[in-house]
Amino acid sequence: MGEFDLIERFFKRPARRAVLGIGDDCALLQTPAGSHMAISTDMLVQGRHFFTDVDPRCLGHKALAVNLSDLAACGAEPMGFTLALALPHIDEVWLAAFAGGLFALADSHGCELVGGDTTRGPLTIGITVFGSVPAPGGQSQALLRSGAHPGDDIYASGHLGDARLALQALQGQLSLPPALLKATRLRLEEPSPRIALGMALRGLASAAMDLSDGLVGDLGHLLKASQVGATLNTETVLERMAARSHDVWAGAGVSHAQALHCVLSGGDDYELLFTAPPTARSAVLAAAQSSDTPVTCIGRIDAQPGLRLLDATGAPMPHHFASFDHFA
Ligand code: ADP
Ligand code: MG
Numbered sequence: 001m002g003e004f005d006l007i008e009r010f011f012k013r014p015a016r017r018a019v020l021g022i023g024d025d026c027a028l029l030q031t032p033a034g035s036h037m038a039i040s041t042d043m044l045v046q047g048r049h050f051f052t053d054v055d056p057r058c059l060g061h062k063a064l065a066v067n068l069s070d071l072a073a074c075g076a077e078p079m080g081f082t083l084a085l086a087l088p089h090i091d092e093v094w095l096a097a098f099a100g101g102l103f104a105l106a107d108s109h110g111c112e113l114v115g116g117d118t119t120r121g122p123l124t125i126g127i128t129v130f131g132s133v134p135a136p137g138g139q140s141q142a143l144l145r146s147g148a149h150p151g152d153d154i155y156a157s158g159h160l161g162d163a164r165l166a167l168q169a170l171q172g173q174l175s176l177p178p179a180l181l182k183a184t185r186l187r188l189e190e191p192s193p194r195i196a197l198g199m200a201l202r203g204l205a206s207a208a209m210d211l212s213d214g215l216v217g218d219l220g221h222l223l224k225a226s227q228v229g230a231t232l233n234t235e236t237v238l239e240r241m242a243a244r245s246h247d248v249w250a251g252a253g254v255s256h257a258q259a260l261h262c263v264l265s266g267g268d269d270y271e272l273l274f275t276a277p278p279t280a281r282s283a284v285l286a287a288a289q290s291s292d293t294p295v296t297c298i299g300r301i302d303a304q305p306g307l308r309l310l311d312a313t314g315a316p317m318p319h320h321f322a323s324f325d326h327f328a
Helices: 003-011 056-074 092-109 161-169 178-190 195-198 216-226 234-241 246-251 257-263 278-290
Strands: 035-045 077-085 112-120 124-134 153-157 209-212 229-233 270-278 295-302 306-308
Touching: 003 092, 003 112, 035 056, 056 077, 056 092, 056 124, 056 178, 056 195, 056 209, 077 092, 077 195, 092 112, 153 278, 161 178, 161 257, 178 295, 195 216, 195 278, 209 216, 216 229, 216 257, 216 270, 229 234, 229 295, 234 257, 234 295, 270 278, 278 295
Parallel strands: 077 112, 229 306
Antiparallel strands: 035 124, 077 124, 153 270, 153 295, 209 270
16 A cells, blocks of 8 residues: 555545645635634654554544644634654554544544645654634634733633543553543543633633643743733642542542642643633633533632742742653
8 A cells, every 4th residue: 555545545535624625735725704714733753742552543533632622722613634644654454543533533523634744754643723713803812822811710621630640650650540540541542622612712711721731831831921920729729620539549549749740730631721800700600511611710810920839738839840841
């Protein structure tokens, strides 16, 4: 099987939403009238972002999920994506499973594969997603990192920390009971991009971003972009954002410090972090309900720039929850 048979067999499907899909030199997309296009790229490299032996169906899902999460963060509606694929060799069983995971998620969000590139090389997956955001009168409704104001509530969706916990277990750094490993591993390998919540937060959230590199580091980016600050009570965040209680952690052999670290700086969560004025509280709850996504208030924006962390006693806590940095 050659490059073109591979594309034909595993990735080419009749264009639905696109004006022109796979097969020509460019794809053509029509954005809805009065909207802006939202574009984001994320790359997954074997050995760096995933284990060599990861289930290819999960990999197909995750490669697109991390990209859709960026669209969610901006409140964009997914339209299509391109797939740049480097493969060491052609493994038809692997490709069928990878494409299966990829298209299952793509179809559930009406996001169409419109093109890409295929080459031989160390397994690498690069996806670029395209979405649309209403822009009536040229005024974009996209959610940005830069709009938080002092007094705004800080919210996060879903739960935090499970992906990191699973990663540590898979790396042999701790051992989890089978049921807990299964649940946390699902969060690591098959995250759910919060598209519906992002769209419901348009015109409501003052600032937003998705959580890919850990809450503390990512919140730091949002605060910096908005030129504001915040004080977080780490114990409150742990209690509200962990998927399970202290007792369950303890029973599974996870220390309080480990749990805190997973929730505050774990990364790979793909939840939304956003801010909204207190006057919007009931509207935020309605957005959470209509999108069927749990949302929790974890703190408040203040005017003093930077992020301050408090421990259980309310004492300032030293920062060792830096954001993930590939070159640090
Ligand atoms: P070009 O030489 O113009 O870059 P290619 O020969 O690489 O085009 O690709 C042929 C067609 O197949 C193009 O429409 C391209 O977008 C599409 N394509 C290539 N690889 C992939 C892929 N992995 N997934 C989806 N479409 C792909
Ligand atoms: Mg090409």
